[in-house]
Amino acid sequence: MSEVNGRNGVVRVWCDGCYDMVHFGHANNLRQAKALGDYLVVGVHTDEEITQHKGPPVFTSQERYKMVRGIKWVDEVVEGAPYVTTLETLDAYDCDFCVHGDDITLTADGIDTYHLVKKADRYKEVKRTAGVSTTDLVGRMLSMTSQSNMGDSDMTSRPQYKARSPYTTCSSQFLLTTQKILEFSEGRQPKPSDRIVYVDGAFDLFHPGHLGHLS
Numbered sequence: 001m002s003e004v005n006g007r008n009g010v011v012r013v014w015c016d017g018c019y020d021m022v023h024f025g026h027a028n029n030l031r032q033a034k035a036l037g038d039y040l041v042v043g044v045h046t047d048e049e050i051t052q053h054k055g056p057p058v059f060t061s062q063e064r065y066k067m068v069r070g071i072k073w074v075d076e077v078v079e080g081a082p083y084v085t086t087l088e089t090l091d092a093y094d095c096d097f098c099v100h101g102d103d104i105t106l107t108a109d110g111i112d113t114y115h116l117v118k119k120a121d122r123y124k125e126v127k128r129t130a131g132v133s134t135t136d137l138v139g140r141m142l143s144m145t146s147q148s149n150m151g152d153s154d155m156t157s158r159p160q161y162k163a164r165s166p167y168t169t170c171s172s173q174f175l176l177t178t179q180k181i182l183e184f185s186e187g188r189q190p191k192p193s194d195r196i197v198y199v200d201g202a203f204d205l206f207h208p209g210h211l212g213h214l215s
Helices: 024-034 047-053 061-069 087-092 115-119 134-149 178-184 208-214
Strands: 012-017 039-044 076-079 097-101 123-126
Touching (some): 012 087, 039 061, 087 115
Parallel strands (some): 012 039, 012 097
8 A cells, every 4th residue: 555645545546658459568557556555547648649659559549448447457547648647637636646667658759758747756666567568569460460471371380479678678478377366366256146157269469349248
């Protein structure tokens, strides 16, 4: 729990980002952020601002809003959040502080998007999930496309992907452990009155269609 007392004893946490092609790294970031407080508000940038500072997103704003709302640690989504996080934004949503991963996010002009909240000491960092990013996923897709165009239909002969994100030196990997499973699960046992539904699938590059199917 955060050392900040919060309003009425409730610690409100702010996170923001593009959340394009939402992956387990995003979910893990928001899980860690929620653990620092009681109520998690997540701001999602517009297509226009993302295009200006990073390049056009793959998912539309409405798709990205829907995906973020589907993450269980998120209590509230703010649409069209500014790319540079300001104190006015935190105050507008009664948030005590902002949380981001331990990588640097810059504007098109090379300015740290969190410099204002850092200066005001209303910024906290959580551990970035090593080896996964939207950039990394796009790289993997391009690599798969390249292999396919060469007529290589044998999946076992394709190279192991070790794409590197510009924000981490770790190769693409995610070690699934019992502890990791517990961190992501609720640990709730079904009640005798619950109806248990089984759904299977590859769920590769999880997207709004998957989310709609499961919900």
